Amino acid sequence: MLKQLLTAGLFALPLTGLLAQEHNMSRDYVKPEDPQVQQKLAAWQDLKFGLFMHWGTYSQWGIVESWSICPEDEGWTQRRGPYAASYNEYIKAYENLQTTFNPVRFDPSKWANAAEDAGMKYVVFTTKHHDGFCMFDTKQTDYKITDVKTPFSSNPKSNVAKEIFNTFRDKGFMIGAYFSKPDWHSKDYWWPYFPPKDRNVNYDPAKYPERWNAFKTYTANQIGELMSNYGKMDILWLDGGWVRPKASIDPSVDWQKSITFNQDIDMASIAAASRKLQPGLLVVDRTVGGPYENYVTPEQTIPRQPLDHPWESCITMGNSWSYVPNDHYKSANQIIHMLLRIVSRGGSLLLNIGPSPEGDFSDTAYARLKDIGGWMKIHGNAVYGTSPLAPYEEGQAVYLQSKDRSRYIIHYLSNEQQQMNVPETIVLPDWENVDKNTVVTSPDLPGKKLKLQQENGKWGIVVPKALREGMNLRAYAITFIVAPSKSRK
Template sequence: MKKLSLMLFFVLRFNALIAQEHEMSKDYVAPTDQLVQANLKKWQNLKFGLFMHWGTYSSWGVVESWSICPEDEGWTQRKGPYSANYNTYVKAYENLQTKFNPVKFNPDNWVKAAKDAGMKYVVFTTKHHDGFNMFDTKQSDYKITSAKTPFSSNPKSNVTKEIFKAFSKENFMIGAYFSKPDWHNENYWWPYFPAKDRNVNYDPAKHPEQWQKFKDFTYNQIGELMTDYGKVDILWLDGGWVRPKNTIDTAVDWQKAITFNQDIDMPKIAAMARQKQPGLIVVDRTVAGQYENYTTPEQTVPTKPLDHPWESCITMGNSWSYVPGDKYKSANEIVNLLIKIVSRGGNLLMNIGPGPDGDWDPVAYSRLKQIGAWIKINGEGIYNSTAVAPYSEGSIYYTKAANSNTIYAFATSTTDAVTLPSDIALHLTGINKVKSVTLLGGKKVKFTADNGIINIKVPAGLQSNNGLSHAAVFKIQY
């Protein structure tokens, strides 16, 4: 009961669980490297990916990393028996390393579930802001493979390697999430000064030797990930306050608080990483320029198509990290999110937080199974598609198959079961000569086409009790 009580003390819910939503950079710079361009195009066609935030914080069921950050924000609030004193709390938090033992860890289960759901790429948190490494770094002992960590004796203790290996076998593109700030590293939060907020706690210009040590540490860790973990396609860098001062956008509230120049020499890091991983997509999120190869709207969907590659990263539950009893989105909500995002030319990166035992909540598996059943029938309208005007009208969303005369119209439903009207009008400019209209999972339907308006007649037998879920998809060939 004592352990259960402690767990309940630490459960943070609702808005306190959700870290800041990152605004997108305004100015996109397209990569010039042809290998990067090709990899980016491949990635854009995949549409649906798996994100996983996992670390020792799952043991308490709290928001990832942020509770050790000395800021007065909803997502940084401390709870539980250690919360009254900051230093006591941080010590207890870091001591979670000595108890972390996710013995149910089996990435093959995740691969199967993700593949069956139609996911095509994975991004895993190799290190979050708290600095706990989920890989066998040689730069720090604050890691899952340390002798201090019980799971280190497990043959699968280097979880990043195991995850990348398992997903690579099923031809997923591989993404390494890496936090640029490291709140455990003595050269970022230097013990000489107290930590004041999320930023470096000293002026790098006044202490260049200290900052150089941190730059070397970061460079070496990224070098390890690019060398010892097989093929890596995406380097997904978080912690956008670590950036050159001249890139700060003062129109963004959280960037206003960046006091110091925190330049970690991205040109040097990217050159090294791409030498080891040719064609590597680099996502230095919120730092506009040549190292933000795609933008990452967080917990939100742009209202219209963007003129560059982008990905909405969205949680399946309310939290990025594992929380006992978290409220998960329904399969219907997730399918509708995917449709909306893809119709606007983006990708959906859906996050599931593994628990302290090393596995997902059973609800997550259930959701993926339901999504997969829909994808098996309708996936051809999702993958390898592009946005096409008018993009959407009412509850109908459009995609166009790349390099073909095929458009898909997604008639979305707010309920699991789909009910269709007898007549559906689609407004597709410039398309009058239509060869056929087919309801995916059903059959060809009658239609007329005149002045860009396609009128579909839905037979009575397909209007209800049609066996379709979440959204019906009409394939229009012209």
């Protein structure tokens, strides 16, 4: 998809081919005051690695999620196929996908097992995207997977959101519900009296307050259902940042310039009601900023430097957010490389996979998760629960610190390399409490202490030949653990 402008301080990852849509990162972070939210946020920040899934009826056409029904002239909204010539015919055919959606291979335990083996610790699932089709059993509309018009409704697992949340929760995952604030199927958002012009509400809410209040009630009721009927929830991940108070619009961001009307849905009430049902709930009103965006979500990008507030990069494993046949998937090495750079800056990686219309991941996606898991099982202690450590990243190394003040140097395989290229000596930064008694180990050589030597006033790790020459492409990265010195006085 066509890239959108990014705020200062970010750089785009080197994606190739079809690019998924990108969003800016909000600038005005407000630390939550609720102690339970603070506690949940700290626990979430230790997890570092999560699974994102965009899934809906659109997977049957192998197109970008929802956006082809949006009447904007952008790369990611272009209509294709036999109905593309007429907008009205296209909308009719798109909404008719409900009558053929039948993902008979849906098995959430297979996804949860693969995610667990990959070292993922939380999941965010699209309960409803912008097109308004609900992947949960809402009582507010019949445009849902559990309605009788949908073939899969007769399946015992038809309430897929509940099945996914329960299955992942049983494995100890934190649970996140993605929910789109705009709803292009709702007659109270895109009122049929007027044709939609763009992604925004197609009437003036101030002029027609009863209709807008009906939409606010609809939205609050659906979120209330998710918070009431789907077990313990940890994250309410809200998308569609154009649904926001007009006063919060940032005119320097290109896509926000199109927001004409005040689209305030009363986030204070939604957050309060949700937290009454789910104490400590993290609310992520992404790109809006303020007290209801408990962590920020740069999309398809990684900040250049550590941020002073919680954040997560949501990035696609392939080139698209939703299922596309024969999508190009990033290599396991690329994904580990991204994870390390994100964690070294204090963030988390939410890695997206789009399930197929049959209800499964591609074989390639499973293979990537397996390879990532093989590395994480050995090196995960250098990822989970760590914090950024200056100088953060130098050359092909990132630096992290654990809660017990152990320092980690992770020397990674670059995307261009075919094999690891580790120097004979890795010079340590000017860290305190490093002396001849400092213990250095590596999970790649279990049970072996590595030598330190001092030269020109700097300490360096002598890298054994077994590490320098025994690493191949599947190694991805080597971890060195520099334990806190216990020098005698």
